Amino acid sequence: MKKQVQIKTLQIEGQDVSATGEQTILQVALENNIQIPRLCYVEGLSAVGACRLCMVEVKGGNRLLPACVTRVAEGMEVTVFSERLNAYRKLVLEMMFSERNHICSVCVVNGHCELQTLAMKHGVTHITVPYLHPRVAVDASHERFTLDHNRCVLCARCVRVCAEIEGAHTWDFKGRGIETRVISDMNEAWGDSETCTSCGKCVHVCPTGALFEKGKSVAEMSKRKQYLPYLTMMRDEAKA
16 A cells, blocks of 8 residues: 655745655755755765754744754744854854865865855955864875865765765764764775766765865866766665
8 A cells, every 4th residue: 555645744944835744944944946055965966964054943942953954843943043043153153164175265165165155155365263173184096086185074975875875985084073073984085986986976975175186276176967867766766
């Protein structure tokens, strides 16, 4: 017997919308052209709620909820933009800039960086928290690509696309807190990886300049936007 789809009705930013009970607030918002700020989310990959930029307010509760992993409920009233949320997102962005060395003027993706774009939209012209200035390495051992830990925001896009779409499981995390790093295989140089297929999927989903292709100019580093929705079809085919 075919399972009946339950339709939920709710409001997002004052707009009446409907959704299935399996959908998240972010999915429904995007379907209705309501743009919630986000960095770790990519359509076609699993949602992990890592960046905390998609936090929203739900009437009746004091806690902020991550829209990418919070399922809709009947009668929900969701606020996407408020003074509280804007201040929260601005602080999150400031902390991202302080934890690594995001010097836009010398970054290979200057002008094509999602973190930079979000900062501009939220008025982050300077930060109010101390810079940590970590000394993190650059791995240029791969013949085609480079990993610059200074630009990494730990969004896990590369980890998920490599595991869920390519099936190589090259990327993972090591460490905790400020010491967390993206690693290839068992913390080996990327160029020595026995699992990497050199497909470039991780590079094309990276929102900053942490992963980039050698020899590319700034203009050429613009992400292939038509490539990202294609991940959904690829994942569905893998499940079939």
